[in-house]
Amino acid sequence: MSAPLQQFDSKDLKQALKAGTFTMSLGPFAHLVSGSSDALLDFLEDTYRDYNVDLQPRDVTEIVLSLKAPNFVRRFVRRQITPDPGFDVPAVPLPLRMAPLAFEMGLNLSVALKCCRLMTIHAGVVADEKGAIVMSAASGGGKSTLTAALMAEGYRLFSDEFALVDLENASLHPYPRPISLKQQSIPVVRDIVGSDQISDLITGTPKGDIAYCRVKKSDLSADNQTSHAKLILFPRFEEGVSPVARMLNPAEAIMRLIPASTNYNLLGEPAFNAVVKLARNARAYEISYGSTAQSLRLISELGG
Amino acid sequence: MAAGPVDDALLWKSSADDWVAEEFDDTFLVFFRPSAETHFLNFLSFGALRQCAREPQNMNSLTLNLRQEFDIEDAELPLSLVKSVVEQLDDTGLIKPVTSK
Amino acid sequence: MDLQVLKIIVGDKPLPEGFLRQTEVIKFADTNHVLGQMAHQYRREKSPGLADAFKNAKLRSRHDHIMLHFEMERVARALTNSGIKAVVLKGGAYVARGLTASRGRRVSDLDILVASDQLDVTEKLLEAAGWATDEQTDNPYDQQYYREHMHELPPLRHKTRGTIVDVHHSLLPKTARHQVNVSEMMSCAEHLDEEGLWSFQMMDIFIHSAVHAFVDGQLDVPVRTLVELNLLFADLSDTDRDGIVDRAKALGATKAVGLALWSIGRLFAHNQARESSIRLVPAHRHLPLKYALLSKAADNAFSPMAKAFLYVRGHFLRMPFYLLVPHLVRKAVRWRPGQNLPHELPTP
Numbered sequence A: 001m002s003a004p005l006q007q008f009d010s011k012d013l014k015q016a017l018k019a020g021t022f023t024m025s026l027g028p029f030a031h032l033v034s035g036s037s038d039a040l041l042d043f044l045e046d047t048y049r050d051y052n053v054d055l056q057p058r059d060v061t062e063i064v065l066s067l068k069a070p071n072f073v074r075r076f077v078r079r080q081i082t083p084d085p086g087f088d089v090p091a092v093p094l095p096l097r098m099a100p101l102a103f104e105m106g107l108n109l110s111v112a113l114k115c116c117r118l119m120t121i122h123a124g125v126v127a128d129e130k131g132a133i134v135m136s137a138a139s140g141g142g143k144s145t146l147t148a149a150l151m152a153e154g155y156r157l158f159s160d161e162f163a164l165v166d167l168e169n170a171s172l173h174p175y176p177r178p179i180s181l182k183q184q185s186i187p188v189v190r191d192i193v194g195s196d197q198i199s200d201l202i203t204g205t206p207k208g209d210i211a212y213c214r215v216k217k218s219d220l221s222a223d224n225q226t227s228h229a230k231l232i233l234f235p236r237f238e239e240g241v242s243p244v245a246r247m248l249n250p251a252e253a254i255m256r257l258i259p260a261s262t263n264y265n266l267l268g269e270p271a272f273n274a275v276v277k278l279a280r281n282a283r284a285y286e287i288s289y290g291s292t293a294q295s296l297r298l299i300s301e302l303g304g
Numbered sequence B: 001m002a003a004g005p006v007d008d009a010l011l012w013k014s015s016a017d018d019w020v021a022e023e024f025d026d027t028f029l030v031f032f033r034p035s036a037e038t039h040f041l042n043f044l045s046f047g048a049l050r051q052c053a054r055e056p057q058n059m060n061s062l063t064l065n066l067r068q069e070f071d072i073e074d075a076e077l078p079l080s081l082v083k084s085v086v087e088q089l090d091d092t093g094l095i096k097p098v099t100s101k
Numbered sequence C: 001m002d003l004q005v006l007k008i009i010v011g012d013k014p015l016p017e018g019f020l021r022q023t024e025v026i027k028f029a030d031t032n033h034v035l036g037q038m039a040h041q042y043r044r045e046k047s048p049g050l051a052d053a054f055k056n057a058k059l060r061s062r063h064d065h066i067m068l069h070f071e072m073e074r075v076a077r078a079l080t081n082s083g084i085k086a087v088v089l090k091g092g093a094y095v096a097r098g099l100t101a102s103r104g105r106r107v108s109d110l111d112i113l114v115a116s117d118q119l120d121v122t123e124k125l126l127e128a129a130g131w132a133t134d135e136q137t138d139n140p141y142d143q144q145y146y147r148e149h150m151h152e153l154p155p156l157r158h159k160t161r162g163t164i165v166d167v168h169h170s171l172l173p174k175t176a177r178h179q180v181n182v183s184e185m186m187s188c189a190e191h192l193d194e195e196g197l198w199s200f201q202m203m204d205i206f207i208h209s210a211v212h213a214f215v216d217g218q219l220d221v222p223v224r225t226l227v228e229l230n231l232l233f234a235d236l237s238d239t240d241r242d243g244i245v246d247r248a249k250a251l252g253a254t255k256a257v258g259l260a261l262w263s264i265g266r267l268f269a270h271n272q273a274r275e276s277s278i279r280l281v282p283a284h285r286h287l288p289l290k291y292a293l294l295s296k297a298a299d300n301a302f303s304p305m306a307k308a309f310l311y312v313r314g315h316f317l318r319m320p321f322y323l324l325v326p327h328l329v330r331k332a333v334r335w336r337p338g339q340n341l342p343h344e345l346p347t348p
Helices: A010-019 A038-047 A096-114 A143-152 A185-193 A217-221 A250-260 A269-280 A292-301 B043-054 B059-070 B079-092 C003-009 C019-031 C035-039 C048-078 C090-097 C116-128 C140-149 C182-187 C202-214 C222-235 C238-251 C254-267 C271-280 C287-298 C303-318 C321-334
Strands: A022-026 A029-035 A052-054 A063-068 A080-084 A118-122 A124-128 A131-135 A156-159 A162-166 A179-182 A202-205 A208-213 A229-237 A244-248 A283-289 B019-024 B027-032 B037-042 C110-113 C131-133 C156-158 C164-168 C190-192 C197-199
Touching (some): A010 A029, A010 A038, A038 A096, A080 A096, A096 A118, A096 A162, A096 A202, A118 A250, A124 A143, A143 A156, A143 A179, A143 A229, A143 A292, A156 A162, A156 A217, A179 A185, A185 A208, A244 A250, A250 A269, A250 A283, A250 B019, A250 B027, A250 B037, A269 B027, A283 A292, B043 B059, B043 B079, C003 C035, C003 C222, C019 C035, C035 C048, C090 C197, C090 C202, C116 C131, C116 C164, C182 C202, C182 C238, C202 C222, C202 C238, C238 C271
Parallel strands (some): A029 A063, A131 A229, A229 A283
Antiparallel strands (some): A022 A029, A022 A052, A063 A080, A118 A162, A179 A208, A202 A208, A244 A283, B027 B037, C190 C197
């Protein structure tokens, strides 16, 4: 039966991963994972210890991730790993110790390309009892840092990668996976959340140094409690800039959210209706800031 | 750029069943069902779309109708402007010429 | 995966027991681009996860079909009043005619066929409407190669929509050894009112699919191709099935159609197809090729070898040897392995 990962024996987990029957359920998705590297098991036992898992699949799922060696030789010599979500991805083989990165990227790709039940927008989402804040930014816009900082302020983490928008009522579904931190953002977030909330550093990846910020247990147990967006932000981090917010017309916000969606075109009219609803019921701003403290102040002024 | 050959005699039509529109302060988001694309139109382009959905018309009548609908001076809405609006709408597929099969 | 999986996909055998096995079959069907076709075969009670997978697959193919209908309408628009008879080929034709073979089918590009003497004006009209030569082939070597030896223009990509149209003036490369009678097929084409374009008559649609699969060198997507041939055959009327042997002979497509019928007769236990195939290709002919096809379809341990065999064969049939060698050398030099590897994994 499904239970928090830390209640299982390492031996059983390892066997299930090897057999490809290891299942992790979170929010709207069940993930079926296979992979036999110890680096993956260590990462899961640490960063995913409170997540609900199963040693057998409980249903058919489309989110299937296999972490395997790129070829036969690489199973033995200078061992490497590639995420295989079941469709062609131009994935670069990574050294085995980077298994956590392959796992996280593989799952993100899988959700981005397989999910059709909800509209997926590449954005960070947190929420309090008054509603959710959606933050959509280009890579390097400071989205992850901001998401982690807001989580430390007491907001519930929904996701650092995806706003999952309900097609019926435009509510947001939580999908709280660990927050992926890159390079300079690691010490910034460590100062805010404390070092025991950050995974071991993985150095020298194609994205530079990376680490993962843990998710609060209470956020995991609330992974089916949806929320409505109150703020849509398009943050831009620029060294030394003074903080400023510019309000956006909902149509402008929508025209920026659409290209950030991985399945808007596929879903068609239901997604159009959902994104219109989402933007009509929230206020949208473009914000520029030079430090995390500034952005937190700005967001609280905007009613976050 | 137009989506094909254009001449002044062509009648332009649009089927209102093919799209849904949401208005935001004089701008319109239009979801076009046949292409599953979303377009961002200003009041003039949307006005042209609505006119062609009302009845098929050539570029000249469209210009006259738009001038009347929005109460715009002739000089402010020259035929050349309407022509470029028509070509852009043609490129999206939102309007198309009436053809005899 | 064994041959039984093919039968599960087309609905001739029930789904296996157990969520893990079912997930594997779904993944196999998806990887081979036939999950949508499979989804249409299963209407009985399903687990929520399976229902979801099938629903999503149908959604994806429905989206493809919308795009394809729109592209056909755009091509017809671009050719307005030009008098060009553009025949929609392959997936586009199946979708436009609403054939069983189109149900759940993924389609990306649109293929059209025009008469050779209308090729230039077709290209000009499409360019005026926003299509342009794709970057990859926009170089003198590829342009010359396509125009001198191929049966189609280099792919045209629409500048704003990014969709691709392949304009053919023949069904096989000029250099192919077997040629089919294209002008006869064109003269029997039927008008598609809604799209404003044309399509082959049903018998010729099947024959073209067979020719495409067994002569044109597209032998590395066999699962999808075989599933499709089976559905196309099912779409033929009784009269068409009776007439297919004579039509194949008349068009010069005896061998390709014979192999196609043999394959679906063998794989999907289709008696009528098997009997017709024997009238075209005697049972003992092309045995190595037949079994290479089967083992590739089954994706079993022999498949790398089978695939290598098929690939060489595909190229060999397409090009005389004196052209093949320089072509392969040229491609090897221009496309160094690893050149296109991205430095970073795409993150959504």
